[in-house]
Amino acid sequence: MSAAYVFFCLFFIQLFRMWGRKNKRDHVCHDGCRHDHNYAGSPGKRIISYSILVFPLLTGFLLPPQTLGALIAAKKGTVLTLKPAQPQAQEEAAVDRKEIVKSEYDENMNRLEKDSVIQMEDDVFEPYYGRISTDPQKYVGRTIKMTGFIYKEEGFQSNQLALTRFLITHCIADAASNRFLTEFDEASAVEQDTWLEIEGTIELT
Structure with a gap:
């Protein structure tokens, strides 16, 4: 606009x-x-x-603006599929693009390991998500807090939804949907594309 x-x-x-x-x-x-x-x-x-x-x-x-939401997320693939990751290349992408200095990047990654609550904020979302998805077993039992929109996929149970964010590297065409499968009792009452801030515990299913 x-x-x-x-x-x-x-x-x-x-x-x-x-x-x-x-x-x-x-x-x-x-x-x-x-x-x-x-x-x-x-x-x-x-x-x-x-x-x-x-x-x-x-x-x-x-013309109405095209928003990145559940409709676009549905075209990006299933939430239950984890793509093989290359930690070194993925985690240091922001440093390579000169978006953050190396010392600040290292400080943020140290916070990921030490903070009592993993805060998935905008400036650290990409490296945090990359490291967690690469080695999820390491973070089982940790508390995580994230804001995202709701995406529901066919086959989800009534207490399941995907808390989703888009990661854009260069332009809208390469937008990737990053999602955490989330379970709570009131999930069925939440509408698709609703934005929520959720705090929960990381578990493997």
Whole structure:
């Protein structure tokens, strides 16, 4: 939506430029001059100029935004499938992309091992999820706290749901859904795509 507002501003800037150009009179003619000055430009050029600005505005304001939710998560695969992980490459991806300095990364990973509650916050979600999914047995019995949206898959029991977050490395096309299968008695009453913050204990099923 922010892009639509930018185009909206550019539209008015271009509009004023075109209006000023239309009324500009720099050419000096002798008496009896009959050639076309083309101040306003041809109708075709004007239509193309306006269309370039109007079309993005219309699509930005009128088309509904595509959100990353349960529908997209369903296309990314089953929650019960764990992909083989390469710990070194996965955990240090943020460092390689210059998103975090090495010392801060090491400090965050030390917190994962020592904190009484594993806080799955935005800035540490990728390396924490990578390490936990690589060696889940190591974290059995640990308390974890995470915010995510609800995804329910066919075959889930009434007390099961998947607390899900998307991880985007470069763009929406490579978005990966990272999920924890979650069990609690009130799961059946929670609607799909609802955002929740859940604190629980890590167990293996």
